[in-house]
Amino acid sequence: MHWMDCMATKKHSCSRSMPWWSKETVAVVTGANKGIGFALVRRLAELGLTVVLTARDGRKGMEAVELLRREGLSVAFCRLDISDPPSIAVFVSWLRKEFGGLDILVNNAAVSFNEIDSNSVDHAETVIQTNFFGPKLLIEALLPLFRRSTATSRILNVSSQLGLLNKVRNSALRELLQDEEKLSEDKIKQMVLQFLSQVKDGTWKEEGWPKVWTDYAVSKLALNAYSRWLAKQQEGRGLSVNCFCPGFTRTAMTRGQGSRTADEAAEVGAMLALLPLDKLPTGKFFKWSTPILYSKL
Numbered sequence: 001m002h003w004m005d006c007m008a009t010k011k012h013s014c015s016r017s018m019p020w021w022s023k024e025t026v027a028v029v030t031g032a033n034k035g036i037g038f039a040l041v042r043r044l045a046e047l048g049l050t051v052v053l054t055a056r057d058g059r060k061g062m063e064a065v066e067l068l069r070r071e072g073l074s075v076a077f078c079r080l081d082i083s084d085p086p087s088i089a090v091f092v093s094w095l096r097k098e099f100g101g102l103d104i105l106v107n108n109a110a111v112s113f114n115e116i117d118s119n120s121v122d123h124a125e126t127v128i129q130t131n132f133f134g135p136k137l138l139i140e141a142l143l144p145l146f147r148r149s150t151a152t153s154r155i156l157n158v159s160s161q162l163g164l165l166n167k168v169r170n171s172a173l174r175e176l177l178q179d180e181e182k183l184s185e186d187k188i189k190q191m192v193l194q195f196l197s198q199v200k201d202g203t204w205k206e207e208g209w210p211k212v213w214t215d216y217a218v219s220k221l222a223l224n225a226y227s228r229w230l231a232k233q234q235e236g237r238g239l240s241v242n243c244f245c246p247g248f249t250r251t252a253m254t255r256g257q258g259s260r261t262a263d264e265a266a267e268v269g270a271m272l273a274l275l276p277l278d279k280l281p282t283g284k285f286f287k288w289s290t291p292i293l294y295s296k297l
Contacts (some may be wrong), residue, residue: 019275020151021049026102027273028052028095030082030138031109033064033188036158036246039108039271041253045073045269050099054080054091056109082109082134083126092141102143104273106156107223110217124199124215130193131219137224148238152280156273159243161287162212170208177225180232186224192218195278199286224285231283240282244272246286 020083027044031037033055045051045068053068059081065077078094081087095102110131113123135157146153161167168174176187195218198204210217224243231241246265268289275281 011172019047019274021274022130023048023050024121025049026052027104027106028054028100028130029106029108030054030080030135031056033060034263035055036108036265037108038064039262040068040269041075042068042071043266044071044271044273045075047274049104050074050076050077052078052099054078054109056081059255082138083130085137090139091213092145096145100116103149103151103153104191105142105179106132106138106269106273107138107155107156109134110158110219112213114213114216119212119214121132121199121204121215125246126194127215128196128219128222132222132226133215134232135223139230146239151279152277153239154232154280155227155239155296156269157240157241157243158269159223159227159285160217160220160243161246162210162217163222163224167210167212167217168208168221171275172206177221183229184227185226188222188229189284191202192222216260221266228283235282240280242272242282243285245285245287
C-alpha cells in the first residue's frame with residue numbers, strides 16, 4: 001500500500017511505507033472552529049498527529065473541540081486571534097509551555113466581507129490585517145519553535161488563485177513581484193500599504209489591482225509573495241513553506257456555495273501538509289493538488 005493510500009483511510013500505518021509523522025508530531029491549524037480549518041483538524045487528528053485547533057472565538061473553538069473529542073479524536077485548543085499581536089504572544093507562550101514546539105503550521109484563518117457577486121473594499125484594512133499581516137506575524141513569532149527535524153517542519157498557507165500574478169493588471173506591480181532577486185519583505189509590505197492608501201483616496205480602481213474580491217485578492221497576493229520570499233529565506237534550514245488554494249469550496253465565506261466540500265478540501269490540504277520528504281517542495285503554490293511555479297504566472 002502506498003503512503004497516499006494510507007491518507008485515504010483512517011489507519012495509521014502501512015505495510016510497505018510507514019508515515020513519517022507520529023503522535024509526537026504537533027500541527028497547529030488557525031481559524032479552525034468551522035469550514036476547511038475544522039475539517040483539516042479532524043483529518044490530521046484521524047491520521048494520528050497531535051493537533052491544536054485555534055479560533056478567535058473561545059466558546060466556538062471549545063465547542064468544535066468537544067465535537068471532535070466525542071468522535072474519539074484527541075485535539076487541543078487555544079484561543080488565537082491572528083489579527084491581534086497580544087493574542088499571538090499569549091498563544092506562542094502557551095504552545096511553548098504545553099508542547100515545547102511545533103512541526104506543522106496551517107494558516108487557514110481568513111475573512112472576506114464580499115458576497116459572491118459583489119466587490120466592496122469597505123473592510124479592506126480588516127481583510128489585509130487578518131489575511132496577510134496576521135499569518136505573517138504568527139509565522140514570525142513561531143519560527144523559533146519549529147523543531148526542524150529530519151522530516152522537515154512545514155508551513156502551509158491556505159491561499160487563493162485570486163491572488164496570483166495573472167490577476168494583476170498593473171505591469172509595474174507584476175514586475176516587482178516577479179523579480180525574485182529583488183523581492184523583499186519590505187517591498188511586499190509597501191505594496192499592501194499602497195493599496196490601502198489608494199482605497200482611502202478612492203483611486204484603487206484605476207491602479208490595476210485584481211478585479212474580483214479586490215481586498216481579499218490583494219491580501220492573498222501579498223501572502224503568496226511573502227510565502228515565496230520566506231521559502232527562499234528558509235531554504236536549507238529544515239522548514240518548507242507552500243501555499244494551497246482549495247478552490248471554490250462550500251463554506252461560510254462563500255455563503256455555502258461552491259463545487260467542493262470542506263472535507264474534500266481538507267483531504268488535499270492534509271496530503272500536502274504531510275508530503276514525504278523526498279516529494280516535499282518549498283516556495284510552491286498548489287492549485288488544488290497541482291504545484292504551480294508562482295513566478296511563472
